[in-house]
Amino acid sequence: MTIDEIKSVSIVQYLESEGIYSVSYHKGNYWYISPFRTESSPSFNVSFIKNLWHDFGTGEGGNIINLVQKFHPTWNNHQVLSYIERKIAEHKLVCASDYKSQIKDYDEVKLSNVRTDVGDETHIDSIIELNHPYLKDYILKRCIDFEIARKYCNEIHYSIYGKHYYAIAFRNKDGGFEVRNKYCKRSIGRKSISIITPNGKSNKDCCIFEGFFDMLAYETIRKHKTNLQICIGQECDYIVLNSVNNVRILLQYLQNYDTIHCYMDNDSAGAKATTLIKSFYADKTTDESFRYASYKDINDVINGILK
Known part of the structure; x- marks a missing residue:
């Protein structure tokens, strides 16, 4: 050369x-x-x-x-x-110049089924497999198994008024995303709940979490820390509220389950959300927050952060 x-x-x-x-x-x-x-x-x-x-x-x-x-x-x-x-x-x-073209072509393929114009100020540039070392470091510092995070999350690159950012992205049922990195906690697109079937098929039991990091922590505990007695024994669907304000969106989906396990935060908002769910499905709802009573949420358990 x-x-x-x-x-x-x-x-x-x-x-x-x-x-x-x-x-x-x-x-x-x-x-x-x-x-x-x-x-x-x-x-x-x-x-x-x-x-x-x-x-x-x-x-x-x-x-x-x-x-x-x-x-x-x-x-x-x-x-x-x-x-x-x-x-x-x-x-x-x-x-x-050729590498720039490769990136453009790759992004066009990745974005072909994704709504990129999500507001006057935000544009999704690309959604790829979670791999960025800084995002991996953030996940590991929160004591989450990285392969579990990669299973349920993506890496999102987006622009706001021409400035470019990247973060962990967790998709909801309406195509919006919860976006997280060390410095950012926000949503892109429509806010809604997320419904996850971990084993690829619907189950008759479900676990409800406020945020997706609680769900990732639950899966991490199932994989590595079975002695903590946080998790239930059977396979469940996972439902993530992404905000306690979405609890009313959730209610219609719960009629399909035989048992509902609530893993809400140990605070007043979490307690109110669980109470509302019980008011509709009292005969099949269990409040599981007693399993981590000394902690605010499940992610705090594996990080050892007491209330």
């Missing part, structure tokens, strides 16, 4: 091949937590259009060759170029 061909290789794609992902995107610029030091705010920038990087912390920057030299300061030019050529072959790295 010529030097110009190597310089044209997408820096964003190269960084992804090294396990380094951006934390935000704005006007053709990807922003990263610097891979060269510890920091809380992103100061490392890659221009997608120019295919150049710049480290605002040190004032350094350049093309992909300069970047690999920065990662490996003891290497000579031959070692640097040989390494890049190996990365190109192993990870199918392409020039920046």
Whole structure:
């Protein structure tokens, strides 16, 4: 390969091949937590259009060759170029313009069955398999099994007034999403409940949770911490309110179940939601919050956060 061909290789794609992902995107610029030091705010920038990087912390920057030299300061030019050529072959790295086209094509396929225009200010850019390392770190810090999170959640990339963000996305029955990351807790699209059949078929029992992290915690406990006696023995459908205000939407769906297990938060709003459900289905509703009476919710149990 010529030097110009190597310089044209997408820096964003190269960084992804090294396990380094951006934390935000704005006007053709990807922003990263610097891979060269510890920091809380992103100061490392890659221009997608120019295919150049710049480290605002040190004032350094350049093309992909300069970047690999920065990662490996003891290497000579031959070692640097040989390494890049190996990365190109192993990870199918392409020039920046081709990589941008690949991303666009991939997003169009992923979004073909998804409503992307969800408001005057919000636009869904892509919905992909949950994989971003920062989102994984957030999930693990909440003591949730990551493979369980990947089973029930997606990774969403969205824009608000031209600024780009990413987060964990949990879909509801009306096609809207509950969106979470370390800094954000919001909804995109229509707010509603979520109904999950974990084993692929409807069950005659259901467990009701306020939020999807409680459901993920319940599944994590089933898989890893059976001694906690939080979970019931039989297979159940999972119903997530996504807000206690959605409890009235829920009521019509509960007539199909023989037993209803309420895993609401141990607070006044959770108690009111359980009371309302019992007022309609008293003969088949069980309040399971006694199982974690010393905690606000199930996720607090596996995090050891007492009330």
